[in-house]
Amino acid sequence: MTSSSAAARKALSKIASNRLQKELVEWQVNPPAGFKHKVTDNLQRWVIEVTGAPGTLYANETYQLQVDFPEHYPMEAPQQVIFLHPAPLHPHIYSNGHICLDILYDSWSPAMTVSSICISILSMLSSSTVKQRPEDNDRYVKNCRNGRSPKETRWWFHDDKV
Template identity: 90%
Template sequence: MTSASASSRKALSKIATNRLQKELMEWQVNPPTGFKHKVTDNLQRWVIEVHGAPGTLYSNEVFQLQVDFPEHYPMEAPQVIFVPPAPLHPHIYSNGHICLDILYDSWSPAMTVSSVCISILSMLSSSPAKQRPADDERYVKNCRNGRSPKETRWWFHDDKV
């Protein structure tokens, strides 16, 4: 078990629980366009359907995101991955890990699940080609045994996609 797996099993703090309940209520009233929260009784793990935006490479395609919230959310970013099969995209690995700075270095407690989802949909929508990252095979091989994407030292160098 990795350290990220162990820490994700810790119960949510009172602040995290209150924040997530508030976000969930807001989501039910005004969900972001193109997304559907799959209702479960687990506040610490959300499964969200992502519908590709019309007029993009991903139009009429549906994917699933898994969002795992750490004990100290929103002070710490959630872990967000695509449930395989992940979309073919230059910043999405075949194991579902997403190379997007707001999920790691640029996380802010002001961000919400909705704002993260909108950023992911924007990233998908702006892709000029359906392809895996150049280092997909090597990266996925190194992630065996349950390594969290939060344990990766991401290199954010491509802001075009």
């Protein structure tokens, strides 16, 4: 996150804080399979370890997701959900960690949780038949320099096979 976006980030509202605390407690009691929350003292940024599902291209591979929450979560989608370096090779994951997944943007619903996001991302990884970057990876990553958030992208969700 760039210093300008960090400065622009506002503290969580009471509703967002309560919701995230509830989700965290629920996570500790019943974590989604294949995920581990890395404990920090920052409720507004979660780092989550992801382990690829058995029998998939990503079996036993471990990656890290970073989830940043906006002031008005869950009425607003997470500020960003990205893979930290190195991001998995996947047709919907850019080398800078940005993820092309509609529930993170246009299809967000306040009924979704961090657990449901994680399960969707693991499902996306598990259904892939190839390990490769998106066709426009180099152009996209070049255009994202200077800290551009994935939320600033107009995503085109056209491939539901991967």
